[in-house]
Every structure is written in structure tokens, then in C-alpha cells.
Amino acid sequence: MKKPRILVGATSIVFFIIIWKLYGIESVSGVEELKQELEYQENINRFPLSLERIVNPVTIYCVTPTYWRLVQKAELIQVLQTLTLASFKVNIKWIVIEDSEQKTSLVTNLLKRIDDAGDSRLSYVHLNAKTPPFQQLKAKDPRWKKHRGVEQRNAALKWIRENIKPHGSKKIIFFMDDDNTYDVRLFEEIAKVDKVGVWPVGLVGGLNLETPIVDPKTGKVTSYKSGWKPDRPFAIDMAGFGINIILILEKPEAMFSYRMEHGYQESQFLAYFTTKEQLEPLADNCTKVYVWHTRTEKPVIKGTVPGFEV
Numbered sequence: 001m002k003k004p005r006i007l008v009g010a011t012s013i014v015f016f017i018i019i020w021k022l023y024g025i026e027s028v029s030g031v032e033e034l035k036q037e038l039e040y041q042e043n044i045n046r047f048p049l050s051l052e053r054i055v056n057p058v059t060i061y062c063v064t065p066t067y068w069r070l071v072q073k074a075e076l077i078q079v080l081q082t083l084t085l086a087s088f089k090v091n092i093k094w095i096v097i098e099d100s101e102q103k104t105s106l107v108t109n110l111l112k113r114i115d116d117a118g119d120s121r122l123s124y125v126h127l128n129a130k131t132p133p134f135q136q137l138k139a140k141d142p143r144w145k146k147h148r149g150v151e152q153r154n155a156a157l158k159w160i161r162e163n164i165k166p167h168g169s170k171k172i173i174f175f176m177d178d179d180n181t182y183d184v185r186l187f188e189e190i191a192k193v194d195k196v197g198v199w200p201v202g203l204v205g206g207l208n209l210e211t212p213i214v215d216p217k218t219g220k221v222t223s224y225k226s227g228w229k230p231d232r233p234f235a236i237d238m239a240g241f242g243i244n245i246i247l248i249l250e251k252p253e254a255m256f257s258y259r260m261e262h263g264y265q266e267s268q269f270l271a272y273f274t275t276k277e278q279l280e281p282l283a284d285n286c287t288k289v290y291v292w293h294t295r296t297e298k299p300v301i302k303g304t305v306p307g308f309e310v
Contacts, residue, residue, distance in 0.1 A: 055121055057169040058191040059091040061160065061245065062176040065152030066107065067099035067131075071296040073310060075178045076110055086187035087122040095159065097152035098128040106309055129155035147265065149177070149238075150256045161252060164245055171245040172197075175238045179295045186290035189282040190242045196274040199283035201237040202292035209289055210237055214281045221279045221286075233276065234267040239291045241266070247273045 064079060066072060076096075083092050094114075098107055103126060111124050129151040153175060164171060172193045176182070189199060198221065200211035205227030212221040224235035234241075248254065254272035256265055283290055 053088050053121075055088070056090045056188075056191045059093055059169065059171045060086075060187055060190050060242070061093045061095060061156075061164075061171060061173045063095045063097070063153060063156040063173060064176050064178050065097050065099060065149040066178050068104065068106075070299050070301060070310070072178070073106055073110060075296055076107070078181070079176065079178050080110065080113065082182045082184060083122060084117075085184045087119065089184070090187050090191045092122045092187070094122070094124040095156045096124060096126055097155050098126075099131050099152055100128050101130050103128050109309065125156075125159060127152075127155050127159060147256075147258050147260070147262070150258055150265075153256050157248065157255060160245060160248055164249065166246050166249050172242045173245055173248060174242045177239060179293075180239055181292045181294040183290040185288075186283075189290065192280075192282055193242045193244060194280055195244050195247060195278065196241060196270065197280040197282045198236055198241045198286065199281070199291075200286050200289045201240040202289040204237050204293045210235070210240070212236065212240075212279065212281055212286050214285045216285070219281065219285065221276055221281055228263060232264065232267045234270040234279075236266050236270065237293070238266050239293070241270065243270075243273060 062083060064076075066076060080094075083094055086092055096107060096111065098104060108126065111126055114122055114124050131148075131151050156173075160173065170191075172190055174190055186199070190197065198212050200209045202209045204210050207225070207227040210224070210226045213223045213225055214220065215222050224230045224232070226232070226235040229235060251272045254269065256269060260268045
């Protein structure tokens with residue numbers, strides 16, 4: 001009778017050892033799964049724009065003058081896709097102003113994609129304002145010879161003053177040309193603007209970047225690094241600043257002008273609203289670049305295929 005009892009005892013011990021081993025293995029597996037989940041969450045947090053919508057109540061009014069050329073649609077689509085991503089974090093109102101006597105089907109059709117998406121966080125305004133003949137660039141003129149975008153930006157300012165009220169959530173205007181490249185993180189920086197915020201712009205003025213110089217002790221802008229006239233009151237590119245729309249509404253006389261000195265549009269416009277000492281350096285105290293002057297290369301076209309909107 002002793003042998004069966006011994007056998008039962010041994011069997012029980014083996015059974016418990018097997019269960020313990022299995023439990024141990026499952027525990028290790030669970031730890032590994034937990035570690036993987038934590039690493040996954042950490043990677044998502046590192047990524048600047050997750051698919052989850054966390055929308056800041058700020059609305060950024062992005063002003064984009066545009067004119068017909070072969071790459072117009074390609075460049076506008078890049079801007080549209082950037083703004084679509086940015087709308088996951090902030091509300092976007094895209095003000096597109098065509099340099100034409102009337103609105104074109106090309107731009108109208110492109111903007112219709114926003115209607116079709118039906119996302120209230122990204123909306124648009126479609127305007128047109130023709131540049132007068134005496135200010136139009138000729139084919140071989142350098143880009144700096146004439147003022148560009150004056151009529152179009154002023155049309156956007158007029159629309160804002162007629163349609164936007166100062167109360168409610170914060171609203172920022174950003175002059176967003178269609179031939180630049182934008183990191184979506186820029187729009188989270190723009191949302192931080194209190195009055196007038198500034199940041200670096202890459203590949204401009206003959207330098208790898210132009211930027212305000214910030215005193216690390218005071219956090220104030222002291223000067224500018226620019227490839228052209230860094231002693232300007234505001235040696236800042238059009239893509240390098242954002243303005244609270246309350247200031248736009250308080251200064252109805254603030255407009256762009258053909259009478260401004262060439263290369264001084266930004267500087268003289270900003271002078272309506274702020275001083276150098278009052279500028280708010282963003283993008284990690286102007287140490288990060290989130291916008292670049294890239295400009296699509298002008299294509300050499302030897303023929304056209306009819307029936308396509310390119």
C-alpha cells in the first residue's frame with residue numbers, strides 16, 4: 001500500500017512543478033509584452049503627430065497667395081496635405097487668394113477636396129485679386145525686382161477685418177506661401193503666439209537659414225542672422241512670423257504697399273504691431289527649423305497632353 005501513496009505524491013509534485021513552470025513562463029511573457037507596450041507608447045509620444053486628434057482651440061489663418069504656373073497645383077497640394085496633418089493638432093482656416101481676374105477651376109477643384117472631406121477643423125476661404133500690370137514680373141525678371149503678393153495679402157487682411165471678431169478663442173495669422181516646405185510641428189509653435197511670434201526659416205537669403213538671435217539669459221531677440229541687410233528693424237522672412245489677429249483688427253491701417261522699399265515688406269509690416277524687444281522667439285528659442293524656402297524647379301515642357309488638369 002505504500003508504493004501507490006508514494007506514486008501519488010510524486011505525481012502531485014511533478015504536476016505542481018509543471019504548473020509552476022508554465023506560470024513562470026507566462027509571467028515572463030507578460031513582462032515582455034508589457035515592456036513592448038511601454039516602448040510602443042514611448043515611440044508614439046516621440047512622434048510629433050499621432051493619428052489621435054488633440055485639437056488646440058487656437059485657429060491659425062494661413063494666407064496663401066497663388067498664381068498660375070505649371071507647378072501651381074503640385075505645390076498647392078503639398079500645402080493642402082501639410083494643413084490636413086496640422087489640423088490634427090490645431091484648427092486651420094486656409095485663405096487662398098488667386099492672382100487672377102476670376103477664380104480658376106484648378107484652384108476651385110483642389111479646394112473642393114476640403115469640402116468632400118467634411119472636416120470642420122480644416123476649412124477655407126477662396127478669394128482672387130489681380131496684381132496690376134505695372135507690378136507684374138516679366139519672364140526674365142529676377143524675383144526681387146517687383147513686390148509680389150501685395151494685392152493678395154491685402155485681400156486676405158480685408159477679409160479678416162470684415163469677417164473675424166476679436167472675442168472667442170485665440171486666432172493667429174500666418175503668411176504661408178505656396179512654394180515653401182513646412183514641418184507640421186511649425187503649426188503647434190504658431191499656436192503658442194501671444195502677440196507676434198518669430199522663428200527661423202531655412203534656405204533663404206543665400207544662407208542655410210535666417211533667424212532671430214536670442215539672448216539665452218533674457219530670452220529676448222537682440223539681432224538677426226540674415227544674408228541680406230541684417231540691420232533691418234525686422235530682418236525676418238514672410239514665413240518666419242505669426243501675428244495675433246487682435247492686433248490686425250486694432251490696426252486697420254496696417255497693409256502691404258508697393259511704396260515699401262524692396263525687401264522691406266515684412267519689416268515695415270511688422271513695425272505696425274511690435275518692436276524687436278517684444279518679439280516672442282518660438283521653435284525652442286529659435287534653434288529649430290520648421291519651414292524652408294524650397295521652390296519646385298521650373299519644368300521644361302516640350303508639349304502638352306490635352307484633357308488633363310496637371
